[in-house]
Amino acid sequence: MALFTEEIKDSVGEIERMVQSRGDAALMALTEKFDGVKLESLKVSEEAMDEAFVNVSTDLLIALEKAKENIEKYHRKQLRESFFTREENGGMLGQMITPLKRVGLYVPGGTAAYPSSVLMNGIPAALAGVKEIVLISPPQQDGKIHPGVLVAAKLIGITEVYTLGGAQGIFAMTYGTESIPKVDKIVGPGNVYVTLAKKMVYGQVDIDMIAGPSEILIIADKDQNPAFIAADLLSQAEHDPLASAILITPSKALGEAVLKELEQQQQNLQRKDITQTALENQGKIIITETLEEAFHLSNRFAPEHLELLVEDPMSHLPKVENAGCVFLGPYSPEPLGDYYAGTNHTLPTSGSAKYFSPLSVDDFIKNTSLVYYTKEGLQRARKDIELLADYEGLEAHKKAVSLRFEEDTEDRKI
Ligand SMILES: NC(=O)c1ccc[n+]([C@@H]2O[C@H](COP(=O)([O-])OP(=O)(O)OC[C@H]3O[C@@H](n4cnc5c(N)ncnc54)[C@H](O)[C@@H]3O)[C@@H](O)[C@H]2O)c1
Ligand SMILES: N[C@H](CO)Cc1c[nH]c[nH+]1
Ligand SMILES: [Zn+2]
Numbered sequence: 001m002a003l004f005t006e007e008i009k010d011s012v013g014e015i016e017r018m019v020q021s022r023g024d025a026a027l028m029a030l031t032e033k034f035d036g037v038k039l040e041s042l043k044v045s046e047e048a049m050d051e052a053f054v055n056v057s058t059d060l061l062i063a064l065e066k067a068k069e070n071i072e073k074y075h076r077k078q079l080r081e082s083f084f085t086r087e088e089n090g091g092m093l094g095q096m097i098t099p100l101k102r103v104g105l106y107v108p109g110g111t112a113a114y115p116s117s118v119l120m121n122g123i124p125a126a127l128a129g130v131k132e133i134v135l136i137s138p139p140q141q142d143g144k145i146h147p148g149v150l151v152a153a154k155l156i157g158i159t160e161v162y163t164l165g166g167a168q169g170i171f172a173m174t175y176g177t178e179s180i181p182k183v184d185k186i187v188g189p190g191n192v193y194v195t196l197a198k199k200m201v202y203g204q205v206d207i208d209m210i211a212g213p214s215e216i217l218i219i220a221d222k223d224q225n226p227a228f229i230a231a232d233l234l235s236q237a238e239h240d241p242l243a244s245a246i247l248i249t250p251s252k253a254l255g256e257a258v259l260k261e262l263e264q265q266q267q268n269l270q271r272k273d274i275t276q277t278a279l280e281n282q283g284k285i286i287i288t289e290t291l292e293e294a295f296h297l298s299n300r301f302a303p304e305h306l307e308l309l310v311e312d313p314m315s316h317l318p319k320v321e322n323a324g325c326v327f328l329g330p331y332s333p334e335p336l337g338d339y340y341a342g343t344n345h346t347l348p349t350s351g352s353a354k355y356f357s358p359l360s361v362d363d364f365i366k367n368t369s370l371v372y373y374t375k376e377g378l379q380r381a382r383k384d385i386e387l388l389a390d391y392e393g394l395e396a397h398k399k400a401v402s403l404r405f406e407e408d409t410e411d412r413k414i
Contacts, residue, residue, distance in 0.1 A: 008192055011193070015030060018030065019171035019172055023178050027042060027179075030166065031164065034168075051147075056151050060115075061151065061155075064151065064152055066340070067119055067339055071119050074341075074343055075123055075342075076127060078362065082094065082096045091372050091377040094372075099128045099129035099131070100366065101132060103133055103134070104135075104173035104186045104187070105125070105136070105187055105188050106189070106194060107121065108194070110165060110191060111271075112239070116152075116345060117188060118158070119152055119155075120346050120359065121359065124344065124359060125187075125364045127364075134160045134162070134173065135153050137161070137165060139163045144163070165194075169194070170197035174205050185205055185364075186198060187346065188346060189211035189345075195213075209348045212349045212350055213349060215236060215244040215303045215349050216233060216245050216303065216304070219298055220248075220249045220254060220307075221254075221309070223311065224309040224310075227265070228333070229254075230261035233258075234275050235334055235335050236305065236334060237283065238275050240274065245279060248286045250294065255285045258285060259285060298323070302348075302353040303353065304324040304353065306320065306327070308320075323353055324348050324349075324356075325347055325358060343358065344359045344360060347359070379405065382402065385397075386401060389401075
């Protein structure tokens with residue numbers, strides 16, 4: 001993955017070694033180095049969680065509540081039920097769903113506050129029935145987590161929160177330290193350091209996906225509004241200097257109009273430095289011969305967010321093979337999905353939408369298969385199983401079935 005340069009790999013490798021060998025002391029030192037903050041403790045106290053409510057507006061609380069409702073409604077549809085099927089031979093087969101025991105949520109916070117990510121990561125975990133949810137997020141300059149993040153955590157019942165960010169946070173939740181307990185799975189988006197650390201620890205814990213610097217790709221036909229397109233491109237460029245914003249269109253005139261709009265709209269943005277770097281390095285306006293070619297290129301890129309700004313967008317949907325989330329039509333701007341519609345905003349990046357899905361309730365459960373056969377059922381299946389075991393040369397497998405029907409062992413008890 002081109003995103004992870006040798007320099008970043010070396011730096012994250014060193015962070016891992018430090019966390020493994022020095023635990024909390026390394027976490028404190030790394031927080032001082034990367035966040036510029038000297039922490040006294042990592043765990044956020046109950047009082048600090050409550051105090052956060054004083055520092056957010058009532059309007060923000062109401063907006064978070066509404067977003068929470070929409071996210072819950074959408075994710076509730078993803079819930080699965082355990083089942084048993086009755087087989088013709090009198091047996092039963094089933095699938096038992098159990099929640100993961102302990103998960104760690106990473107909520108970004110380096111250059112912006114992300115209360116929305118608390119809801120996006122925490123709600124599906126809570127719906128799945130996870131009992132132990134740990135949340136980590138980096139400190140601001142005052143040494144505290146953004147109050148909006150703490151408030152959002154409390155709104156969805158998360159109380160175990162640690163002031164810790166970056167790759168060190170991911171390694172702490174993987175290996176455990178004096179203060180941070182080890183988890184079974186780590187989910188949540190983050191910058192390039194966080195994302196590389198997650199990739200490195202996969203296998204020692206589970207992870208959700210590669211959810212790194214944000215991406216938007218817009219496919220637009222000639223009749224679209226250039227101001228809408230520029231605004232949506234900038235909305236993702238402002239996340240990170242490594243974010244990507246791409247327009248693909250068969251209309252050269254539209255491409256030129258969007259370029260002008262980008263220049264104008266960017267002037268007034270607070271995070272202009274970030275959008276400028278992102279657009280210079282990862283921004284593209286690609287003019288194709290046809291709309292079909294635009295879909296072909298988009299599928300190769302496999303963007304995190306794909307906007308279809310074309311006439312009758314629904315009719316083009318079957319052409320989309322790879323994308324984290326698709327936004328259809330001019331009144332479905334990407335930030336609608338970031339905050340509010342109810343779909344999850346933790347989405348695969350760096351081309352990984354070819355094989356990863358958006359974060360969902362499925363990330364927080366596991367299936368256990370169940371098998372129950374009667375004696376008669378096994379008797380009927382016996383020949384086929386013995387034949388298959390013979391073919392595989394696995395004699396003990398065959399015996400585990402056949403001895404149940406041998407006269408001298410059939411009714412044996414101790
Ligand atoms: N794909 C998704 O689903 C999704 C969703 C939301 C946000 N995002 C992305 O999350 C990211 C948020 O990034 P952020 O930086 O604001 O917050 P962050 O919390 O991901 O990263 C901040 C941390 O990075 C560490 N760090 C900073 N500079 C470092 C360095 N030079 N070396 C080692 N570690 C360093 C620090 O510890 C800091 O606490 C953005 O890239 C955004 O696009 C992605
Ligand atoms: N666009 C981000 C995912 O790439 C999610 C987000 C959170 N807040 C604002 N945006
Ligand atoms: Zn966003």
